[in-house]
Amino acid sequence: KAGVTQTPRYLIKTRGQQVTLSCSPISGHRSVSWYQQTPGQGLQFLFEYFSETQRNKGNFPGRFSGRQFSNSRSEMNVSTLELGDSALYLCASSPGLPRAEQYFGPGTRLTVT
Amino acid sequence: GNSVTQMEGPVTLSEEAFLTINCTYTATGYPSLFWYVQYPGEGLQLLLKATKADDKGSNKGFEATYRKETTSFHLEKGSVQVSDSAVYFCALSDESGGSNYKLTFGKGTLLTVNP
Numbered sequence: 019k020a021g022v023t024q025t026p027r028y029l030i031k032t033r034g035q036q037v038t039l040s041c042s043p044i045s046g047h048r049s050v051s052w053y054q055q056t057p058g059q060g061l062q063f064l065f066e067y068f069s070e071t072q073r074n075k076g077n078f079p080g081r082f083s084g085r086q087f088s089n090s091r092s093e094m095n096v097s098t099l100e101l102g103d104s105a106l107y108l109c110a111s112s113p114g115l116p117r118a119e120q121y122f123g124p125g126t127r128l129t130v131t
Numbered sequence: 132g133n134s135v136t137q138m139e140g141p142v143t144l145s146e147e148a149f150l151t152i153n154c155t156y157t158a159t160g161y162p163s164l165f166w167y168v169q170y171p172g173e174g175l176q177l178l179l180k181a182t183k184a185d186d187k188g189s190n191k192g193f194e195a196t197y198r199k200e201t202t203s204f205h206l207e208k209g210s211v212q213v214s215d216s217a218v219y220f221c222a223l224s225d226e227s228g229g230s231n232y233k234l235t236f237g238k239g240t241l242l243t244v245n246p
Contacts, residue, residue, distance in 0.1 A: 022174075049232060061220065061236040074233050108174055112232065117163045117182045117224070120234060122174040 020045065022111045022123035030129045036097040039126045041109030043090050047121075049073075049114030050092040052084060055106040055125070064107075067092055068114045096128075104130045133158045137221045137237035144211055144244050152206040152240050154195075154221035162223040164188075164197055164204040165234070169218045178206075178219070211244045218242070 023042045031037050043050050051074075052064040063076040067086035084094040096103055106127050110120035137154040144150060156162065163182045167175040179188030184199035193208045204221060221237040 024174075051232065051234070053234070060238045061222075061234075063233045063235070066232050068232075076233070110175075110234075114232065118232075119165065119177050119180055120232075121177065122167075124174045 022109055022121055024107075024109050024123040024126050026126060027124065028127045028129075030131060031099050032131055033099055033101060035099050036095060037099060037128060038093050038095045039107055039109075039128070041092045041094075041111075041123060043092070043109075043111030044121055047111040047113055048090055049112040049118075049120075050086055050090065051110040051112070051120060052092070052094050053108045053110065054078075055108055056104075061108070064094065099130045101130050104128060133162070133223060133225050133235045135221050135223055135235055135237035137219075137240055139238070140218075140241040142240060142242045144242070146213055146244055146246050147210045148244075150206070150208040150211045150215075150242070152219055152221075152242070154204045154206065154237060156202050156204065156221075156223050158202075158223055158225045160225050162225045164195070165222045165224070166193070166195055166204070166206050167220045167222060167236075169220065169239070171217075175220065211242075213244050213246055216242055216244045 049068045051066040066074040070086045086092045106125045108125045109123045112120045134157045165180045166178040179190045181188040181197035187196045218239045222234045
């Protein structure tokens with residue numbers, strides 16, 4: 019079974035621009051979660067989608083948004099990029115059931131200059 | 132709120148040494164507990180999990196037991212290898228209060244194993 023894929027793997031953007039990251043979950047998984055990983059803050063939960071609906075949201079500003087499509091693929095968007103948005107963005111796939119484990123993709127490394 | 136505290140690294144061991152990485156948690160409900168491992172330049176891989184008190188998760192020689200009385204989930208391995216060098220994250224998923232499916236992570240512990 020193919021794992022979680024994320025595109026692109028690396029991205030360099032300028033302050034003020036916007037960016038869209040993509041995630042394809044494991045086949046059959048209906049839940050996709052997004053996490054931000056930085057050296058200072060560690061791993062922080064952004065949001066989780068299940069069957070095209072946002073079920074949970076972390077404490078991030080409204081510049082961070084996401085969506086999920088009917089095939090369970092998900093995108094996250096960051097508008098008006100700031101230097102502090104430089105991070106590894108990880109997508110996790112899960113069946114979406116209670117106590118189910120989450121499987122992570124390789125991440126997208128975003129650098130904002 | 133929920134939180135996970137794990138021992139600060141880095142941890143440096145010689146091959147075949149015994150490994151313990153401490154992890155304690157605070158949760159409002161009855162969480163599931165996980166250990167994830169991250170190799171350089173990669174995402175997180177699930178190492179093991181436990182979903183209820185006294186459960187023992189195990190995989191690839193690693194073990195951790197869910198201790199509700201001490202709110203702990205310490206990771207152990209009897210004999211580490213160079214290939215175990217990575218960052219290890221303890222995490223919880225709290226099934227109560229509407230926060231299902233969200234993982235709360237510790238800061239991570241960098242393990243380096245020397246030959």
